[in-house]
Amino acid sequence: MAVYTEVGDEDLERFVGEYDLGPVLSCKGIAEGVENTNYLIQTGSGSFILTLYEKRVAEEDLPFFLGLMEHLAGKAIPCPTPVHGRDGTALRRLCGRPAVIVTFLKGMWPRRIRTQHCSEVGRALAALHIASQDFAMTRRNALSVDSWRPLLEASAQRAGEVQPGLADLLFHELAFLESNWPKSLPSGICHADLFPDNVFFIGDSLSGLIDFYFACNDFLAYDLATCLNAWCFERDRSFNVTKARGMLSAYRSVRAFSDAELTAMPVLARGSALRFLLTRLYDWLHHPEGAMVRPKDPLEYLTILQFHQGVASPGAYGLD
Amino acid sequence: MAVYTEVGDEDLERFVGEYDLGPVLSCKGIAEGVENTNYLIQTGSGSFILTLYEKRVAEEDLPFFLGLMEHLAGKAIPCPTPVHGRDGTALRRLCGRPAVIVTFLKGMWPRRIRTQHCSEVGRALAALHIASQDFAMTRRNALSVDSWRPLLEASAQRAGEVQPGLADLLFHELAFLESNWPKSLPSGICHADLFPDNVFFIGDSLSGLIDFYFACNDFLAYDLATCLNAWCFERDRSFNVTKARGMLSAYRSVRAFSDAELTAMPVLARGSALRFLLTRLYDWLHHPEGAMVRPKDPLEYLTILQFHQGVASPGAYGLD
Numbered sequence A, B: 001m002a003v004y005t006e007v008g009d010e011d012l013e014r015f016v017g018e019y020d021l022g023p024v025l026s027c028k029g030i031a032e033g034v035e036n037t038n039y040l041i042q043t044g045s046g047s048f049i050l051t052l053y054e055k056r057v058a059e060e061d062l063p064f065f066l067g068l069m070e071h072l073a074g075k076a077i078p079c080p081t082p083v084h085g086r087d088g089t090a091l092r093r094l095c096g097r098p099a100v101i102v103t104f105l106k107g108m109w110p111r112r113i114r115t116q117h118c119s120e121v122g123r124a125l126a127a128l129h130i131a132s133q134d135f136a137m138t139r140r141n142a143l144s145v146d147s148w149r150p151l152l153e154a155s156a157q158r159a160g161e162v163q164p165g166l167a168d169l170l171f172h173e174l175a176f177l178e179s180n181w182p183k184s185l186p187s188g189i190c191h192a193d194l195f196p197d198n199v200f201f202i203g204d205s206l207s208g209l210i211d212f213y214f215a216c217n218d219f220l221a222y223d224l225a226t227c228l229n230a231w232c233f234e235r236d237r238s239f240n241v242t243k244a245r246g247m248l249s250a251y252r253s254v255r256a257f258s259d260a261e262l263t264a265m266p267v268l269a270r271g272s273a274l275r276f277l278l279t280r281l282y283d284w285l286h287h288p289e290g291a292m293v294r295p296k297d298p299l300e301y302l303t304i305l306q307f308h309q310g311v312a313s314p315g316a317y318g319l320d
Helices: A009-016 A059-073 A114-131 A145-159 A168-179 A220-231 A241-252 A257-287 A299-309 B007-015 B059-075 B115-131 B143-159 B167-179 B221-230 B243-256 B259-286 B299-309
Strands: A024-030 A037-043 A048-053 A092-094 A097-103 A187-190 A199-202 A205-209 A218-219 B024-030 B037-043 B046-051 B092-094 B098-103 B187-190 B199-202 B204-208 B214-220
Touching: A009 A024, A024 A168, A024 A220, A037 B024, A037 B115, A059 A092, A059 A097, A059 A114, A059 B037, A114 A187, A114 A205, A114 A241, A145 A168, A145 B046, A145 B115, A168 A299, A168 B143, A187 A220, A218 A220, A218 A257, A218 B204, A220 A241, A257 A299, A257 B259, B007 B024, B007 B092, B059 B098, B059 B115, B115 B199, B115 B204, B115 B221, B115 B243, B143 B167, B143 B243, B167 B259, B187 B221, B214 B221, B214 B259, B221 B243, B259 B299
Parallel strands: none
Antiparallel strands: A024 A037, A024 B024, A037 A048, A048 A097, A092 A097, A187 A218, A199 A205, B024 B037, B037 B046, B046 B098, B092 B098, B187 B214, B199 B204
């Protein structure tokens, strides 16, 4: 949460002048998004988000992300829609960075998760998976199973600082996952980072999905497993089967999943837990002193991983 | 610029439910205000700022600050107006902190200062001084001349880290100011921190004055001197007499100042330069490692101080 790039009022007026949005009436740097600089701007036409892409997002991926958001918005998925300038271009440059204006979504992300939230997320994820089936672009998942070994190797030597014996435990899990990872399951566009802070609600209703900057092609059920991990564990790290049942059955009511997908759920959930554990572990060990972003606790995902290691069948997730 | 206190969605809904503002539709932590946590919230009634007061603002001063904003807003000074809850109370508590909702002001603060901005600020400051004449509360200026010696003493030993010989130079200036500080000049409510980031414009017109958390009773011309220093020096630290003339003559067109005030301007401007130099020097030497707020350069104000030391008469500020 930070504003990495200060945009001056004159630069902003010049930039927004390239759109049909009317005059800029206010501009506030907002403390959201760990990857980019975001401003909430108000113009004669309403509220918008101005995003400047900082180094962590690869510029060559931006047409995919923006194209996806536009594709989804066109199919009534509530996500930010890139706004085009008068010349037809959505992706521009501001202060030396790639920059875009997207529509503003009302709502707040929930701090205390209720079962109703989980059902709404399951339904919205399934709708996203269906709506993106005819999206023409693809992007490889750079954080899928083949990336985990180099990630773990980059942290293994110092993993013991976080918990003694952690590296051994993770190498053991990694070997299991490399051997047992599904070869073929229904694939498509995954959001791949649908954590609570990326989902807005007004009251009990889902009003927005944001932050598509990890979106990629992968197994759809893997995306669902990521949501299961992100939404269905309590603060004390215990698994809430009611929430899981709510999420999975709501998903299934929109997009029926195959027996193969259901059977793979425990291994997919282990894989997703390892993926977030590994990136958090890396960030934990490598974040610079005095950085403005506090790294997240990798061990939260160790508990989640260990829960799924103990799951004998997908019935543990509340489905028949 | 930071969000020090995370407010959860449920706490927020409960809090805003105590007002007649309709439902909360969004809430973004904004990267403004070094002293407090600020959220831009949108409700059924429009946009508002929710402020949580962190430790640096003394709670016993809040009724003065809020009362002043309300008083000024009632006299058409464009400043945030505290919103009252249904029980009539404006100052409440949220997440264990004093908290208030104020009206949202459109506009942006100018990064590149033009003479027109300086005239607008001069006019608005005079209007503020007049509008607050019948404000009933008072607050001593905790950062006036009698506070500068203890402030300097707290930094003197390490001032040489910033510039060799700085402490001697400042003690010398302090002695001059203590001997020559005006005994009596027209007094009243001063904003006392009217820097460009506290003044909003839409186009060339001033649309808002914010951040009243240094407001206090002091010489009105001292407040004007603070603006002169904050607005009329260029980035290369040269003095722009056209801007100064614009500011002072616009001020005078709204509130005529006496000969005594004009004559005192050079010493008041030196005093105000020393005041900001000293607080910046203290923050520079005492800010914690890895703090989210980058301290401002104290030496910017040394150049400003030295400019005024060379001023023989107030004619140097562009007035006859």
